[in-house]
Amino acid sequence: MRQIFFDTETTGLRAEAGDRIIEVGCVEMVNRQLTGNNLHLYINPERASDEEAVRIHGLTDEFLADKPVFASVAEELLEFLRGAELVIHNAGFDVGFMNAELRRLGQPPITDIVGGVRDTLLMARDMFPGKANSLDALCKRLEVDNSSRTLHGALLDAELLAEVYIRLTRGQDSLVMDEGGGNAGSGNADFQLEAIDFSRFQLPVLAASAAELEAHQSLLADLDKASGGKRIWQEA
Missing domain, CATH: 3.30.420.10 (Ribonuclease H-like superfamily/Ribonuclease H)
Structure with missing residues (x-):
């Protein structure tokens, strides 16, 4: 272009x-x-x-x-x-x-x-x-x-x-738009993106270490103290 x-x-x-x-x-x-x-x-x-x-x-x-x-x-x-x-x-x-x-x-x-x-x-x-x-x-x-x-x-x-x-x-994939509002340049009116089967992917699960869990509990204790014992997200 x-x-x-x-x-x-x-x-x-x-x-x-x-x-x-x-x-x-x-x-x-x-x-x-x-x-x-x-x-x-x-x-x-x-x-x-x-x-x-x-x-x-x-x-x-x-x-x-x-x-x-x-x-x-x-x-x-x-x-x-x-x-x-x-x-x-x-x-x-x-x-x-x-x-x-x-x-x-x-x-x-x-x-x-x-x-x-x-x-x-x-x-x-x-x-x-x-x-x-x-x-x-x-x-x-x-x-x-x-x-x-x-x-x-x-x-x-x-x-x-x-x-x-x-x-x-910037961020616009195509600077040319066809009359129907789609991106020009695909070369095919029936052009479609291939569907991706996400079930094929194995996502890793990262568990917190003992030290990280201890630090998390310490932070929650500090928040509890600062809020006067009103940590409503733990009431359930």
Whole structure:
């Protein structure tokens, strides 16, 4: 299973009002193992960033002025994402911005290109209802070191999200579920686990030694004294 942990930084919060993507971070994971095959792009948005956005990500208009425009990196980005499951924190935001950029190029929406989209914000809200579920909050709750995150950055945030996701899903036998709610990948709709006959096993019985029995009686005597003779479990 190929997954891409995906994050963007933007000139502002409203794709529908003309805000643009300025940074993309992609971290690849295959079968729950990070591959190191990542993609990181800075993009010239061809417009100024909001002051509040710059305070969050630190990417100034001057820094972005000589970076490629989205149209020139779109093919590389889409080829990297093609067929993979995107894992995004607050997916509606990043997907909305990607679709706005793709519309400008006459391209189909990102969901037509990737294998699916998984929103870790929705996952976290199900697991931790009523609690803060920002990426920073999840890092703290799940003990992911985010001490280097002084500013938002797409690649760093994607790397942190990968660590958060592993902790959110640990103990889960399969990350892919079929439509009937069973684990995909069994290869057989009639797949069943073999029943185990526990009568075949001889379990050892360990008897207490004389010293252990004496220590146990001594402990009971101490408890009896401490409770004023009210050890009700011996009344039967």
